[in-house]
Amino acid sequence: MKILKPINGIGKKNGVYLTQEFGNVWIATQDMVLGGISIKKGDNVYKVAFKMDGHNGEDYAAPHREPAIVVHDGFADFYGDGSKGYGYNARLTWTDISGYTYECVYGHLDKHTEIPREVKAGEVIGWIDNSGFSTDTHLHFGIRKLLNGTVVDYDNGYFGYFNPQPFYKKETSQVVYKELNKPVLYFPVGSVLIPFATDYTSYLEDFADAVVVELPASEFKKFKVANKLKVKL
Numbered sequence: 407m408k409i410l411k412p413i414n415g416i417g418k419k420n421g422v423y424l425t426q427e428f429g430n431v432w433i434a435t436q437d438m439v440l441g442g443i444s445i446k447k448g449d450n451v452y453k454v455a456f457k458m459d460g461h462n463g464e465d466y467a468a469p470h471r472e473p474a475i476v477v478h479d480g481f482a483d484f485y486g487d488g489s490k491g492y493g494y495n496a497r498l499t500w501t502d503i504s505g506y507t508y509e510c511v512y513g514h515l516d517k518h519t520e521i522p523r524e525v526k527a528g529e530v531i532g533w534i535d536n537s538g539f540s541t542d543t544h545l546h547f548g549i550r551k552l553l554n555g556t557v558v559d560y561d562n563g564y565f566g567y568f569n570p571q572p573f574y575k576k577e578t579s580q581v582v583y584k585e586l587n588k589p590v591l592y593f594p595v596g597s598v599l600i601p602f603a604t605d606y607t608s609y610l611e612d613f614a615d616a617v618v619v620e621l622p623a624s625e626f627k628k629f630k631v632a633n634k635l636k637v638k639l
């Protein structure tokens with residue numbers, strides 16, 4: 407089973423990054439009330455609020471109304487009045503040839519007006535917000551599986567949810583172009599090359615998996631002509 411990541415551009419786009427991994431424990435640093443639940447300093451928030459050993463999914467910080475992405479072809483359903491737990495949330499389900507049904511939850515979304523529907527991997531399933539048991543705008547993404555209607559490993563301390571990390575498809579690397587001995591990097595967008603970075607070193611720190619294609623001036627010219635690429639200035 408392989409899935410896409412639930413947001414595009416994690417770690418590469420402004421404000422889109424992983425904030426909480428699966429299994430993280432959250433110890434309250436002060437007494438607080440979250441989602442109507444009183445939590446004392448020193449308590450494991452997940453234990454008190456949800457009877458779980460730790461965080462049962464991944465949290466991704468994102469700007470308000472950043473799209474959440476369908477991770478696998480399946481069926482989308484929508485739940486919640488926005489006030490508690492996952493807030494307004496979407497569920498994505500599909501059944502694979504081994505008979506397991508996978509169920510993904512997308513929590514803390516903006517109020518949903520969508521109707522249940524068949525969806526394809528890569529489509530938008532909802533918009534990220536701060537509804538439910540949440541302290542700031544983020545997406546909660548969780549995954550578990552069922553067999554014959556029963557959650558597999560329900561008593562694992564996370565109600566059957568497991569770490570999605572090993573199941574993500576490797577993202578294809580961003581390919582960027584550069585003319586030898588020139589500082590500017592170009593992003594291909596359709597038939598246009600967009601210049602977007604003149605600081606090669608700091609670019610590579612942010613985009614560690616990028617593939618930089620560096621061509622001598624004459625080759626760069628040929629490459630542009632062959633691919634009918636224009637350079638936008």
Ligand SMILES: [Zn+2]
Nearest residue numbers: 463464465546
């Ligand atoms: Zn979460």
